Amino acid sequence: MLKNVGCTRITPFNKEQSECEFWSRSSTPTVDQENLKILYKQGFINPIPVHFQNKTQIFWNSFQESMNINKSGFDGKTRILSIIAKKFSYEEIKSNLNVSNDAVCYA
Structure with missing residues (x-):
């Protein structure tokens, strides 16, 4: 559904790791994705709710x-x-x- 309205999935981990997903409607979703990867690697985002x-x-x-x-x-x-x-x-x-x-x- 989010794809249909122009969003891009930018989740820094795969579906096996977490049920949570992050999406972006930015014109540069790769920047958002890189920022999420940095936050994830530094421990600010936890894939387990x-x-x-x-x-x-x-x-x-x-x-x-x-x-x-x-x-x-x-x-x-x-x-x-x-x-x-x-x-x-x-x-x-x-x-x-x-x-x-x-x-x-x-x-």
Whole structure:
């Protein structure tokens, strides 16, 4: 629809990264796009909307709580980590769950 009225998509990231899009009706949309790229690279624009970030943090907090109260001991925690390790990087798991390199590698 925006294309039909003369707008150009200038979003500095792809659709897989975010549902948000930026459009310009400027006669020089490449200038707008470059400005957005600069803002994005410097961290002023986040491709993940705030409501998703909050849910992500809620997920990690809940996951951390389940790790802390796991009654199956080390084996139970390892099993939980092995399931989530398939979907997240080691760095994400280590930083969000405060687990050691050994725990992540063992999983």
